[in-house]
Amino acid sequence: MKAELQKTTLLNVDTATRDWYVADASKQTLGRFATQIAVVLMGKHKPSYTNNVDSGDFVVILNAAEISVSGRKSETKEYDSYSYYPGGRRVQKYAKVLEEKPEFIIMQAVKRMLPKNKLGRKMLTKLKVYAGSTHDHAAQQPKILEIN
Numbered sequence: 001m002k003a004e005l006q007k008t009t010l011l012n013v014d015t016a017t018r019d020w021y022v023a024d025a026s027k028q029t030l031g032r033f034a035t036q037i038a039v040v041l042m043g044k045h046k047p048s049y050t051n052n053v054d055s056g057d058f059v060v061i062l063n064a065a066e067i068s069v070s071g072r073k074s075e076t077k078e079y080d081s082y083s084y085y086p087g088g089r090r091v092q093k094y095a096k097v098l099e100e101k102p103e104f105i106i107m108q109a110v111k112r113m114l115p116k117n118k119l120g121r122k123m124l125t126k127l128k129v130y131a132g133s134t135h136d137h138a139a140q141q142p143k144i145l146e147i148n
Contacts, residue, residue, distance in 0.1 A: 011050040018126075019057045020142035022135070025106065026066035028147060033067065034109035036147050041114065041123045054119055058126045060142055065102040065131045069094065079108070103129040
């Protein structure tokens, strides 16, 4: 008697189910927080993960202004931008960026942990970051995402 073979099922865009999660960034360390958010955006926390399909979930991050970094990074970390013109390099300190646009800090940290291709850019659109404790996605009934 032959043993029955189990078939591997691969996801496609139509069969992928996406949930909504809300995570609180207050009292969290930036790098550790961003890695766990990136895993949820990619869908690696699901048993049906397929690497060539965007099977991840939506994530809403609250209190982005209260994120912290370890060590002396708050004084030494810098964010570069370049306009591709001579002398077009702009450098901003972490403390100034945190004060002006704290959403940018979390978006950049998560973006750099996603794949560097079209799929990674599509995954990043499922990330919603807010500096305060209110968001516009109550209609989606997001579940609370526990971050250790």
